[in-house]
Amino acid sequence: MPDVILVTGGTGLVGRAIQYVIETEPEGSRFGKKPGEKWVFASSSEADLRDIKETQKLFEKYKPTHVIHLAALVGGLFANMKYKATFLRDNTLINDNVLHTSHTAGTKKLVSCLSTCVFPDKVTYPLDETKIHEGLPHHSNFGYAHAKRMVDVANHAYKDQYGSNFTSAIPTNVFGQYDNYDLETAHVIPALIHKCYLAKKNGTPFVVGGTGKPLRQFIYSRDLAKLFIWQLREYDDVEPVILSVGEDEEVSIKQVADAIVKAVGFVGEYAFDATKADGQFRKPASNKKLLGLIGDFQFTPFDQALDESVQWFLQNYDTARTGVKAA
Numbered sequence: 001m002p003d004v005i006l007v008t009g010g011t012g013l014v015g016r017a018i019q020y021v022i023e024t025e026p027e028g029s030r031f032g033k034k035p036g037e038k039w040v041f042a043s044s045s046e047a048d049l050r051d052i053k054e055t056q057k058l059f060e061k062y063k064p065t066h067v068i069h070l071a072a073l074v075g076g077l078f079a080n081m082k083y084k085a086t087f088l089r090d091n092t093l094i095n096d097n098v099l100h101t102s103h104t105a106g107t108k109k110l111v112s113c114l115s116t117c118v119f120p121d122k123v124t125y126p127l128d129e130t131k132i133h134e135g136l137p138h139h140s141n142f143g144y145a146h147a148k149r150m151v152d153v154a155n156h157a158y159k160d161q162y163g164s165n166f167t168s169a170i171p172t173n174v175f176g177q178y179d180n181y182d183l184e185t186a187h188v189i190p191a192l193i194h195k196c197y198l199a200k201k202n203g204t205p206f207v208v209g210g211t212g213k214p215l216r217q218f219i220y221s222r223d224l225a226k227l228f229i230w231q232l233r234e235y236d237d238v239e240p241v242i243l244s245v246g247e248d249e250e251v252s253i254k255q256v257a258d259a260i261v262k263a264v265g266f267v268g269e270y271a272f273d274a275t276k277a278d279g280q281f282r283k284p285a286s287n288k289k290l291l292g293l294i295g296d297f298q299f300t301p302f303d304q305a306l307d308e309s310v311q312w313f314l315q316n317y318d319t320a321r322t323g324v325k326a327a
């Protein structure tokens with residue numbers, strides 16, 4: 001029987017990137033489709049994974065041999081702070097339904113997606129895979145982070161009780177095509193791309209919140225997609241793997257904004273509003289484990305990845321997830 005790979009959350013930022021890589025890398029290559037393989041990219045409209053019956057139906061329909069589990073209620077700081085119980089409950093239900101149905105349906109391998117916000121608030125840097133449960137996560141995303149952490153707990157429990165081949169990935173900040181550009185809920189890169197686009201269109205200043213000094217590790221969704229495909233095929237251990245560029249590839253918010261200004265072709269007034277909070281100066285995560293396992297892997301240079309993402313947004317503005325279209 002050929003392998004069937006079900007990607008939950010297949011219509012989001014990361015899911016679309018996996019679909020792109022699977023469809024564009026040469027067939028039979030390390031990240032390309034294997035002959036006979038079938039990939040299914042599921043959306044929430046096909047199955048609401050908070051519901052066990054819909055989850056079971058999805059698995060009965062496609063009979064996946066492998067699952068990449070990306071589906072999650074994802075939101076920005078404001079939403080996470082305001083709806084802690086919803087983030088906790090929806091993500092707990094989604095994860096429990098997907099993990100348990102993968103088990104009962106006899107799925108051979110499951111890779112679930114965590115996030116670096118699962119890490120403790122008070123922790124020594126750089127973050128690495130051993131530190132997830134060393135203390136409480138930051139209070140701002142306490143519901144989401146606990147639901148995600150429990151996936152690691154469940155992976156160990158299913159392995160110990162049933163011998164399941166379940167594992168997880170921990171990406172740092174992701175950006176790319178099909179991102180969420182809604183200014184109310186977007187992460188920093190898509191929010192700045194959208195703001196810069198509007199500033200150019202309306203002839204208004206492009207104002208970036210904060211000093212621009214904080215440093216972050218950003219991973220291009222198409223690079224992350226390759227790493228998920230690697231983890232699904234070549235990594236058989238329950239312990240999570242941080243999927244990220246190296247600590248030496250941190251970029252400042254100013255570098256991000258500069259690259260966006262260039263890619264958008266914005267020539268108007270551009271400033272930083274230092275009265276806005278910066279957040280933590282840096283929270284580096286180590287990709288040593290990943291690099292030690294994967295061997296040779298080329299990350300796309302940041303400026304190139306950002307330019308590709310901006311060009312996609314400019315060409316797809318009408319259908320991109322921008323929320324209510326701002327004037």
Ligand SMILES: NC(=O)c1ccc[n+]([C@@H]2O[C@H](COP(=O)([O-])OP(=O)(O)OC[C@H]3O[C@@H](n4cnc5c(N)ncnc54)[C@H](OP(=O)(O)O)[C@@H]3O)[C@@H](O)[C@H]2O)c1
Nearest residue numbers: 009010011012013014043044048049070071072113115174
């Ligand atoms: N974006 C980042 O910077 C980042 C960083 C670290 C980790 N992650 C993790 O990466 C994974 C993918 O994130 P993303 O950025 O690609 O998110 P996204 O663009 O918001 O996509 C979320 C996906 O989950 C699906 N989904 C949401 N609720 C669902 C439900 N109740 N039932 C079924 N499907 C549901 C959505 O389907 P519809 O579109 O059909 O509603 C969509 O396909 C998540 O697990 C997230 O925690 C993201």
